[in-house]
Amino acid sequence: MFTKVLVAEDYEIANQGIIKILNEKIGIHDIEEAKYCDDAYLKFRKAYNSQEAFQLLITDLSFRQDHKVQTRTSGVELIKDIKKIQPDIKVIVYSQENRPDKINMLFDKLNINGYVCKGQHAIKELMTCVDGVYQGKTMLPAELTNNSKANTMIHLDDLDMILLEQLSQGFTKKEIRAKLKEQKITPNGESAIDKRVSKLFEDFKAKNTTHLVAIVKDLGLL
Structure with missing residues (x-):
């Protein structure tokens, strides 16, 4: 013991x-x-x-x-x-x-x-x-x-965490895509990023980016 x-x-x-x-x-x-x-x-x-x-x-x-x-x-x-x-x-x-x-x-x-x-x-x-x-x-x-x-738990991978971190710093989806391409992180296409961000909003039931960031910070994810 x-x-x-x-x-x-x-x-x-x-x-x-x-x-x-x-x-x-x-x-x-x-x-x-x-x-x-x-x-x-x-x-x-x-x-x-x-x-x-x-x-x-x-x-x-x-x-x-x-x-x-x-x-x-x-x-x-x-x-x-x-x-x-x-x-x-x-x-x-x-x-x-x-x-x-x-x-x-x-x-x-x-x-x-x-x-x-x-x-x-x-x-x-x-x-x-x-x-x-x-x-x-x-x-x-x-x-x-x-x-x-x-069954209702939200599972986040590394890309989700990167997106949340970048959104919390005020970057737009266009700016985030450019960063991902520069760092050779995939997927980094416009459609893929849009779907990922939309799913984050849906999963956390967030009304906007500010609300999403507030929720994930309250959960201790950021």
């Missing part, structure tokens, strides 16, 4: 609940906690630099803002920065977020290992998730394994 765990959670009750479960139910005793992403990152760097790296990160996605200025304000930013230094660290997200598309993004883009939605059965699910991740499994939540929800 994991022997060294970092918990990033800004709510004291939830934080202590996670630590209690890890300690008393799973038998993990070397646990450090942080209520801010920056604090969690500093504790991670200190342990890593001391060659006593954490084996598992359990983090929320949303953190409350207060008077303390933070460089990292979300669990997504924390995960990205930690994985730049320690790519093999195991990551479990423990959050109220239940939108399949955002959860799927965390697995696809950040390569997290497990996800638990806060709720009535969250503690039991967290215990199962920790055990499964330790065994090398990818622990998907019900929000992704439920067939009716999985």
